[in-house]
Amino acid sequence: MRSVVVTGAGSGIGLSTTELLIEAGWHVLAADRDAAALDRLMERLGNRAGLLTTVLLDITDEKAIADLADRCQALQSPLQALVNSAGIGSNVRFADTTTDQLRRIYEVNVVGAFALSQALAPIMRENGGGSIVHIASVSGIKGNLGRSAYGASKGALVTLTKIMAVELADDLIRVNAIAPGPIETPMVKENHTAVTREEWNRTVPMRRYGRPEEIATAIAFLVDERQSSYVTGQILAVDGGFTAAGLMA
Numbered sequence: 001m002r003s004v005v006v007t008g009a010g011s012g013i014g015l016s017t018t019e020l021l022i023e024a025g026w027h028v029l030a031a032d033r034d035a036a037a038l039d040r041l042m043e044r045l046g047n048r049a050g051l052l053t054t055v056l057l058d059i060t061d062e063k064a065i066a067d068l069a070d071r072c073q074a075l076q077s078p079l080q081a082l083v084n085s086a087g088i089g090s091n092v093r094f095a096d097t098t099t100d101q102l103r104r105i106y107e108v109n110v111v112g113a114f115a116l117s118q119a120l121a122p123i124m125r126e127n128g129g130g131s132i133v134h135i136a137s138v139s140g141i142k143g144n145l146g147r148s149a150y151g152a153s154k155g156a157l158v159t160l161t162k163i164m165a166v167e168l169a170d171d172l173i174r175v176n177a178i179a180p181g182p183i184e185t186p187m188v189k190e191n192h193t194a195v196t197r198e199e200w201n202r203t204v205p206m207r208r209y210g211r212p213e214e215i216a217t218a219i220a221f222l223v224d225e226r227q228s229s230y231v232t233g234q235i236l237a238v239d240g241g242f243t244a245a246g247l248m249a
Contacts, residue, residue, distance in 0.1 A: 001025065001026070002027065002075040002077055002078060002079075002080045002081070002221060003026065003027040003028075003029060003072070003077040003078060003079045003081075003224030004028055004029070004080065004081035004082065005029045005072065005079065005081070005082045005116075005120060006021070006029070006030055006031065006084070006085060007029055007031045007032070007052045007083065007084055007116065008031075008032060008085035008135075009028070009031055009032050009041065009054075010030070010032035010034045010041060010124070010232055011032075011034075011037055011186050012085075012183070012185030012186055012187060012212050013085050013180070013183065013212045013215045013219075013223045014030075014083070014085035014086065014198070015097070016211075016212035016216040017083055017220070019044075019216070020213065020216040020219075020220050021219075021223070023050060024070050026081075026223075027052075027053070027077045028051060028053070029053045029054075029055050029068075029071075029076075030055065031054075031055040031056075031059075031068065031086070032054075032056070032057065032086070033057060033058045033059075034069065036057075036132050037054055038054040039054075040046070040246060042054060055068060055071075059115070059116055060108060060110065060111070062118035065088050065115050065116050065119050066119060067128050068119070068120075069119040072120060072123050073123055078127040078128075079120065079124055079127060080124060080127060080128075080130040080131065080225075081124075081131045081132070081133070081223040082116065082117060082120050082124075082130070082131075082132045082133070083133045083219055083223065084112075084113035084117065084133065084134045084135060085135045086108065086113075087108060087135060087187075088104070088105055088108045088187070089147075089150040089187055090105065090149055090150055090191065091146040091150075091191045091192070091196065092146055092148070093145075093146055093148070094148040097148050099151050101149050102148075102149040105149045105153050106149075106152075109150075109153035109156075109157065110153050110160070113134055113160070114160065117175075121168060121173055124173050125168075125171040125172070128170065128172060129172025129173055129174075129225075130172075130173050131173070131176070131222060132164065132168075132173060132174070132175045132176075133175075133176055133177065133178060133219050133221045133222045133223060134157045134161050134175075134178075135157075135180065135215075136178065136181050137150070137154040137156050137159050137179055137180060138180065140152075140153070140154025140155040140156075140179060141155070141158065141179055141235070141237065141243055142242075142243060143164075143177060154179075158177060161175055161176060161177040161233075161235060162233050165232040165233030165234075166233065167227055169232065173230075174222075174228070174231065174232035175232055175233065176222045176232060176236065177234070177235045177236070178219060178222070178235075178236050178237075178238055179220050179236065179237040179238070179243070180237075180238050181204060181237070181239025181240050181242045181243075182197075182200040182204065182209045182210065182239075182240075183209060183210045183212060184209050184212065185216060194235050203245065204239065204240040204241060204242045204245075205240060205242070205244070205245050206240035206241055207240075210238065210239070210240060214238060215238055218236055218238050
């Protein structure tokens with residue numbers, strides 16, 4: 001059996017990823033800062049909960065990250081993957097974005113993913129290698145309206161993914177990122193107005209929002225060496241064709 005850490009596991013993409021990887025036989029350390037969400041996850045899994053370990057974690061807390069690394073060092077099922085799904089966002093124009101908002105989003109989306117990857121990569125190396133998947137965004141690839149702080153943070157993750165892939169290749173650790181388009185997650189439901197939804201549905205060739213499980217299947221592919229052993233340094237857009245589109249009818 002293999003172990004994987006999934007952050008942001010209490011909802012959205014992290015939740016769907018946790019469920020799918022457990023179905024695939026992984027032992028999942030499901031990390032989230034929301035204790036109630038982790039309790040609901042445990043209840044939701046029912047008799048499958050034997051493959052789940054919940055971890056209360058704020059990824060901006062470096063001491064908590066170090067404690068998690070110590071737990072991963074002692075796992076009976078070797079740690080072989082990390083999915084950095086925890087993240088926060090905003091839909092605020094550049095002129096209205098405060099430096100505090102920018103710093104907070106960077107602290108979670110970039111520094112948190114960086115610090116956790118740095119803490120767990122040596123453990124994966126000792127275990128013979130592994131896979132790290134960052135959750136970036138199409139807003140880190142395209143200049144989307146209202147995404148100055150969020151998009152900049154996801155763009156940083158895109159670049160970090162490529163650098164980590166190069167530097168960790170000798171350790172047999174593959175590093176990739178998923179760039180989701182609009183996905184029906186709690187964060188999106190909170191931030192997307194009716195106007196925003198109309199804009200996305202007009203510019204996504206498939207004319208709909210994606211589902212968290214459609215991102216989870218791509219993540220499952222990237223963490224499984226049997227399926228993606230020669231894939232590293234890639235940014236996989238799972239976006240209904242958004243990043244590919246030009247003029248549309």
